[in-house]
Amino acid sequence: MKRISIFIWLSALLACFEACKTDDMNYTDVQVTPVTALFEPLDNKTVKLVSSSTSSLFFEWEAALSEDGGAALYEVVFDKVGGDFSKPLYKLMSNNNGFANNAYVTHKVLNAVAVSSGVNPGESGEVQWTVIASRGIKRMQSSVVRKLNINSLEGFADIPDELYVSGEGSEGGTAVATALPFKQTAPGEFEIYTRLEAGKSYVFLDRKDANARKFYTDDQVKLKEAAEETNMQVSQTGVYRVVLDFNVATVSVTEIRSIGVWFSPENKILFTLPYQGKGIWSGTGVVTFRQESWGRDERYKFQLTTVSNGNNVVQQLGAKNSTDSRPTAASDPSYYHVKLLNVVTQWDDKWKFDGAVDGKSTTISVVLQGDKEYTHIVKVN
The missing domain is CATH 2.60.40 (Immunoglobulin-like)
Known part of the structure; x- marks a missing residue:
């Protein structure tokens, strides 16, 4: 009985092996239809790009059909006008990891496409796009092609986070x-x-x-x-x-000839602050408050002499955070924070010296460094 069972099992295994050799088990490529309609964006649409990581353009097309009823995969491809997409400027999978019949294409990518096609920054030019559907290794390129007019970015699509x-x-x-x-x-x-x-x-x-x-x-x-x-x-x-x-994509280079302590009550610079290096100006002088009928006036800020087109131009640095009181030892460091002012005035955006400064030799430093808040330091000697 045991021998009969073994014989039956071996016969079944052999039959299975023979069946596996039939054409039914051979791999056959699944046929897929090409996309026959492109919905968005409309043909010859003009898009003006903006520098934003979230800005994008929506693309949509009619779904392809596959022989086995499964979902097709899609790629959006771009080329120069007149190209056949054999060497595309750019290609990307659609939404949902390639299974959706739509895609959001960022302005950053569109700018890269425009640049690759020869469009200069800030100028406009045409590219063309279509969709490739695939199922397995079978790829079908749509015969429908649309043009897109891209107004490229004046600046950079990929902007640094630091410099x-x-x-x-x-x-x-x-x-x-x-x-x-x-x-x-x-x-x-x-x-x-x-x-x-x-x-x-x-x-x-x-x-x-x-x-x-x-x-x-x-x-x-x-x-x-x-x-x-x-x-x-x-x-x-x-x-x-x-x-x-x-x-x-612009650069502005302004020479700074000098920075001085601007004493508002006398409407003048008390003393200059020589440049010490790496964004620091520092100088020493005596600050004597101005006597007024209501008390002693101690208001100040900083004045710069810069050069523009060969001419001296006056600018000022003042308080980043508005204040109308003297600092104390307990004052927050933000009291001393500095900003470049839009207009030159005698009194606006000023600070007040601590009372200990009056009539004393004082060292004042302006610190304009990129890795910290712009600020200044006042130290009585």
Whole structure:
């Protein structure tokens, strides 16, 4: 009986093996239909790109059909007008990991597509797009093609989160580790107060890394990304306020000739603060409060002499946080925080000296460094 059972089991196994050799078990590629209709965006639609990580354009098309009733996968592909998509400018999977018949394409990606097609920053140009449906290894490209007119970004689509200045002409030298940081003043906007040396190169980096992205300007107006080493220099050694706006790809370089203690009651500079390096100005002098009928006036701020188009221009630094009282030992550090003022006035946005300063030798420092709040220090000697 046992032998009969073994024979039956072996016979069944052999039959199964033979069945597995039939054509029914051979792999067959599943047929899929091409997409026959593109819904969004409309043909020849114009899209103006904006620098925002959340901005996107919605794409939608008719679903493809597959022979086995399963869901197709989709790719949106872009090419130059007249291209056949064999070497696309860009391609991306649709929503839901490729299974949805729609996709949100970010403005950052669309800007990359425009740049790849030869569109210059801030200009517009046409590209074309279509959809490829697939099921297994079977890929079907839609015969429907639409054009998209892209107004590319004035600035950069991929904006750094941080920024540094480095190079022989900078205060930090050539070592990336000692590069000086910019302060981010708004999304995509950075500034630094620093000394630059004429005849020696410097460059802007997006991080302290040997593989950092590099940025430069060759006219002190337009900001560009460097594909290789640059030779950016200033014509005159000096202290500068450098402002970069990646949103519109611009650079502003303003020389700062001097900073002085502006004493509001006398409407004049009491003494200047020589530049000490790395965003710090510091000087010593005697501050004597002005006697008024109501008491002694101690209001002050700082005044800068800058250079614009070869002409001296006066600007002021004042209180970031409004105040109308003298500081004490218990005052919050924010009392001393500094901002660049939009207009020059005698009294607005001022601080008040501590009473201990009156008639005493006092050292005053202005600290404009990118890795901390702009501030100033008042120390009675």
